[in-house]
Amino acid sequence: MTELRIPGSLSSPTIHCSSQPPRLYMQGDSYPENAFDLYQPVLQWLQAHLSAADATLNMELELVYLNTSSVRVMMDVFDLLEEAHREGKQVAVRWYYDPRNERVAELAEEFREDLSLPFEIQPHS
Amino acid sequence: MQTTDLFALQQRYSEQGILLCFNGPLSSSLIEEIGKALRNHMESQAVTPSSAMDVFGAYIELTQNIRHYFVGQAWSDAVATVVIARDADGHYVVSAGNRILAADGRHLLQRIAALAGMDRAALRAAYKEQLRRPREDASRGAGLGLIDMARKATRPLHADLQEVPDGSAFFSLTVTL
Numbered sequence: 321m322t323e324l325r326i327p328g329s330l331s332s333p334t335i336h337c338s339s340q341p342p343r344l345y346m347q348g349d350s351y352p353e354n355a356f357d358l359y360q361p362v363l364q365w366l367q368a369h370l371s372a373a374d375a376t377l378n379m380e381l382e383l384v385y386l387n388t389s390s391v392r393v394m395m396d397v398f399d400l401l402e403e404a405h406r407e408g409k410q411v412a413v414r415w416y417y418d419p420r421n422e423r424v425a426e427l428a429e430e431f432r433e434d435l436s437l438p439f440e441i442q443p444h445s
Numbered sequence: 446m447q448t449t450d451l452f453a454l455q456q457r458y459s460e461q462g463i464l465l466c467f468n469g470p471l472s473s474s475l476i477e478e479i480g481k482a483l484r485n486h487m488e489s490q491a492v493t494p495s496s497a498m499d500v501f502g503a504y505i506e507l508t509q510n511i512r513h514y515f516v517g518q519a520w521s522d523a524v525a526t527v528v529i530a531r532d533a534d535g536h537y538v539v540s541a542g543n544r545i546l547a548a549d550g551r552h553l554l555q556r557i558a559a560l561a562g563m564d565r566a567a568l569r570a571a572y573k574e575q576l577r578r579p580r581e582d583a584s585r586g587a588g589l590g591l592i593d594m595a596r597k598a599t600r601p602l603h604a605d606l607q608e609v610p611d612g613s614a615f616f617s618l619t620v621t622l
Contacts, residue, residue, distance in 0.1 A: 351505050353473050387505050388589040421494035
């Protein structure tokens, strides 16, 4: 059982990866100058977690603003999930957003349209 | 010694609708702090969350591009001029300028002119293509950030280059949201 917690800051989201239950949670804004450095441990955790033949993962996002450097890294994250999905592993994404801010839904939609894995974009109630 | 006429400066800022401005070495923590001030301002003006995010996003991309450029050139202190204003129609206008190699500046002017000629669909396609480019090529030249700003702007990006004889120049970019 591995767990990864990265506390959030003004420019970086709160990140929690857990293998029991298998879940990756990210909440907040993401605009660090070098997003790749910030997300490197997350990408490593994901690769290790998804390498198991029976791996499953629920990704729950409450991300709001992403700078383009973070968008690039998120694409890498989704590529890993998509690969696992193609291998028949149960992975799913749910991205929650504030319905007053349609930019977040548009951003999520641009990721979703390039993917075939289950991906829900849900307004907060 | 000549003293700075702050009153004249302040009047000029007011006339031009300048809400926030900065001139000097731009650190990443300063980018965050000015960003916070910008967000607070927009909240107080009841700007919608999506519009506020567009303005904030343009500010972040512009300033971080400058920081990345200085790191790429191995120049110390990323000295920049950043101005956030509101025009007569109520649009937010975010501008940033910095020293640049004249050749890089000319290259940027070409790219921005190319973006100005694209419609929404073409910008979207360019964005997706740039996103899929290998990171090594993409890290140089503010590729994705420029397209992102062009997509969110309500008018074509406006760039200006003032060259000086020693091969350097001052480049500025203005995004109207």
